[in-house]
Amino acid sequence: xxxxxxxxxxxxxxxxxxxxxxxxxxxxxxxxxxxxxxxxxxxxxxxxxxxxxxxxxxxxxxxxxxxxxxxxxxxxxxxxxxxxxxxxxxxxxxxxxxxxxxxxxxxxxxxxxxxxxxxxxxxxxxxxxxxxxxxxxxxxxxxxxxxxxxxxxxxxxxxxxxxxxxxxxxxxxxxxxxxxxxxxxxxxxxxxxxxxxxxxxxxxxxxxxxxxxxxxxxxxxxxxxxxxxxxxxxxxxxxxxxxxxxxxxxxxxxxxxxxxxxxxxxxxxxx
Numbered sequence: 001x002x003x004x005x006x007x008x009x010x011x012x013x014x015x016x017x018x019x020x021x022x023x024x025x026x027x028x029x030x031x032x033x034x035x036x037x038x039x040x041x042x043x044x045x046x047x048x049x050x051x052x053x054x055x056x057x058x059x060x061x062x063x064x065x066x067x068x069x070x071x072x073x074x075x076x077x078x079x080x081x082x083x084x085x086x087x088x089x090x091x092x093x094x095x096x097x098x099x100x101x102x103x104x105x106x107x108x109x110x111x112x113x114x115x116x117x118x119x120x121x122x123x124x125x126x127x128x129x130x131x132x133x134x135x136x137x138x139x140x141x142x143x144x145x146x147x148x149x150x151x152x153x154x155x156x157x158x159x160x161x162x163x164x165x166x167x168x169x170x171x172x173x174x175x176x177x178x179x180x181x182x183x184x185x186x187x188x189x190x191x192x193x194x195x196x197x198x199x200x201x202x203x204x205x206x207x208x209x210x211x212x213x214x215x216x217x218x219x220x221x222x223x224x225x226x227x228x229x230x231x232x233x234x235x236x237x238x239x240x241x242x243x244x245x246x247x248x249x250x251x252x253x254x255x256x257x258x259x260x261x262x263x264x265x266x267x268x269x270x271x
Contacts, residue, residue, distance in 0.1 A: 019239035019248070023048060024156065026056025026188035027213030029108065030084045031077070034216040036268030037233055038088070040259060041214070043266055044252070046095050048237065053092060053099050054148060056188030056211065057106025057158035059085050065112035082134055089140050101142040103135070106158045107189070151245040154238070155181060159189035178208045184247070186211060186236065193234040193253055207249060211236055237261065 025041055045053065060081040063074035092101065105111075113131055117123040127133055137144040148156040159173065174187040175196060184207035191213040198206045212232035220231075233254035240247050252261050257268045 016239070018243070019241055020052065021048060021050040022052040022054060022150075022238040022240055023050040023235065024054040024056060024186060024211060024238065025214065025235035026104070026158070026211060027058040027191060027215060028055075028088075029058055029061045029213065029215035029220075030081055030088070032061055032215050032219035034214055034233065034268070036257060037214045037254060040254075040266045040268045041235065042091060042095060044235075044261055045092065047262075047264070049096055050099055050237070052102065052240075053096060054102045054156055055104065056156065056186075057104040057110070058108045058189065058213070059088070059103065059106070060109055062109045062112055065109070065116055067115075086136055086140070089137075089142060093140060101140075102148050102156075103137060103142050103144050104148065104156065104158045104188070105131075105144065105146050109135075149183070150240055150247070153183055153245045154186070154240075154247055155183045156186045157188075159187040174208045174210050178206055182206075185209065186238075188213075191215070191231050193232040193251070195249075195251065209236065209249065209251075212254075235259075 023045060028038070060078075062078060062081065063070060064076055064078050089101075089103075110131055113129070113134075117129065123129045132138060132144055135144065146157075155177075157177065173190070174185050174194070177187065178185045178198070184205075186207075186209045188211055190210055192210050193212040194208075194210040196208040198208070200206055212234040214233055217231055235252040237250040237252060238247055239250075250261070252259050254268075259266050
């Protein structure tokens with residue numbers, strides 16, 4: 001009888017200390033966010049205590065800055081939205097005080113405000129209308145950047161500007177960015193959840209990931225693009241190796257009002 005070779009030993013020791021943990025989410029669109037899902041995000045942050053927190057943009061709706069037709073209730077309210085965002089970011093600071101915090105520039109606030117500043121020259125140089133001042137990111141200790149790159153292998157982008165393209169056909173968009181940059185891409189903006197893994201010629205894996213939104217679907221009547229049918233709420237936990245350019249990805253997908261992470265079920269209550 002042919003003897004089977006001995007199985008390769010499996011290392012079952014806990015290697016999590018070899019990795020930094022990055023927790024990513026985005027597209028809250030305050031004041032139209034799902035506050036129950038927000039509570040779940042905060043509970044996860046409290047349990048995980050990540051090294052890096054990354055919010056992927058569109059943290060406020062900023063309807064009054066847009067150029068599309070508006071209802072009366074959309075003509076004002078920007079300061080209230082900014083105040084809500086400040087309180088949200090303060091809560092995160094309290095829960096994970098030692099974590100590095102990153103906020104990505106987006107289309108709902110940053111690009112709309114930039115368009116207004118370009119169309120109205122008197123806004124340039126006005127400190128009170130500077131996006132960094134309005135969000136008070138320096139006061140809170142957050143970095144406010146166009147994208148976040150880790151070791152030339154992982155790139156986080158909001159996804160709606162001249163370089164990273166629009167929301168049309170989001171699956172192709174994130175795939176194309178990955179191919180163009182040669183990096184794994186995490187993209188927000190499209191309000192969809194998706195994951196594709198490519199094997200490169202060298203045998204390495206490259207990811208094209210989309211993370212969903214945390215806006216309440218019932219409060220999103222202005223959106224009419226086809227991706228509405230795929231509207232999802234999701235976040236991601238990334239393990240970034242401290243020595244090697246290697247990362248691991250744990251998707252966090254909300255099913256109804258529940259999500260699971262590290263064997264624990266989190267549930268948001270109806271508001």
